[in-house]
Amino acid sequence: MGKYFYDWLIEEQLLQTDSFEDDVFVYANNVERTIETAKAFVEGAGFGVDVYYKNTTDLDPVFDAVLKNDTEEYLQEVISAMEIKLNSLNLTDAYLELNEIVDLGNSTICEYYSICDLSTLENEASVIDEVPITIGGLSYGFLFVDYFLMEYYDGKPLDEVAWGEIRTTEQWKKLTAVSEAFKDVSFRTKPFDKDLSSTLIEYMTDVFENSTRKFYLLMGHDADISLLLSSLNFKNYTLNGQYEKVPIGGKVVFEKWYDEVNGRELLRVRYVYQSSTQIRDGVEASIINPPLVALLQMEGCAVDANGFCLWDKFITVLNNV
Known part of the structure; x- marks a missing residue:
């Protein structure tokens, strides 16, 4: 991906x-896998810049998806919102297929903990250390x-x-519906998506309004992308060739x-990503063999036929969040 973005940025004459x-600033969450991923991107791009990360044992609040409001009343609202979503799910067929794939009925976890059927295992929503948690099937x-x-x-x-x-694409789609x-x-549960992503959006807003650099890379996790797209009210999108909404390595x-x-x-x-097959085959992205692209749209910033919306409206959306 780093090589592709280098070629694209040079071709567009931004860099x-x-x-x-x-002109380039690369900022990674301060855990090993995001730091090393950012370094790999920089190496592939040939930028020759250091990867910035906070050298501390504490989690970086820009990327750390935790609730900022810890009042009992608010936490109960969070749990209630999660429970509404949990109760609306219909994943029985996927659960039954997973039971068969992992042979759950004959497993150690079934023998010792009576977890033998995902479809009958109750889902419980809670908040632990300011993080929304779901335990169950x-x-x-x-x-x-x-x-x-x-x-x-x-x-x-x-x-x-x-x-x-x-064995089939249909199976993958059915099973990945569980992870999605x-x-x-x-x-992606409202209203607490904005709470979880507030420090990230605050940082990005400052970059968009005040930075003089031309290219920023923020290397976080799939959770950061999910929260960002949800809290900015992006419309539903499809990534052709992918089973996931937030695939590994996508930008x-x-x-x-x-x-x-x-x-x-x-x-x-734009969502720039590789297909499931491209990732599996280790295909190196390049201008000649580019990754896939999907145009994204957010509520409150109407786009034209080419996917462009007014910058001022975007800034208004950010400030409202």
Whole structure:
């Protein structure tokens, strides 16, 4: 991805080949995997800049998705909102298929903890250490599906991915609906999505309004992307060639453009990502072999046919959040 973005930024003449230090800023969450991912992006792009991260044992509040309001009344509102979503889910078929794939009825967790059927396992919403948590069939299902996806992305032989039990695209879509529902309950439930993402959006707003640099990379987690898109009220979108809404390695790209004809600043937001097959095959993204792209739209910032909305309206959306 780093090589692709380098080529694209040079092609669009946003960056010059000798100006990276002044124009590029790369900021990673202060955990090993995000730091190393950011370093890999910088290396692939050839930017030659250091990756900034907060050198502390405390979690970086910009990326840390925790509730800022910890009053008992508010936390109960959060739990109630999660429970409404949990009660609306209909994932029985996916749960039953997962039961079969992992042979849950004959497992150790069934023998010792009586967790033998995901479809009958109650889902409980709670808040622990200011983090919304769901425990039950949905959370177990999420862990199973996430593990299978990692096996698939890692390029394991298909007969070893989920013991060869996932054979069709339809199965993947059915099973990933479980992991998407888990993320939906945890990160896309209103109104607390804005609370969880407030420090990230505050940081980004400052960048958009005050920064003189040309390219920022914020390297966080899928939770950060889910929260960002939810709290800014992005409309539902489809990523062709992908089973996930927030695929590994994907980038939500906020682009500021200038319309010379009409003398106005514009925003375009794109999801730049690789297909499930591209990730599995280790395809290197480039201008010649580009990643896939989906145009995104947010409420309150109407777009034209090319996906552009007025920059001032975008800033108003940010400030309202």
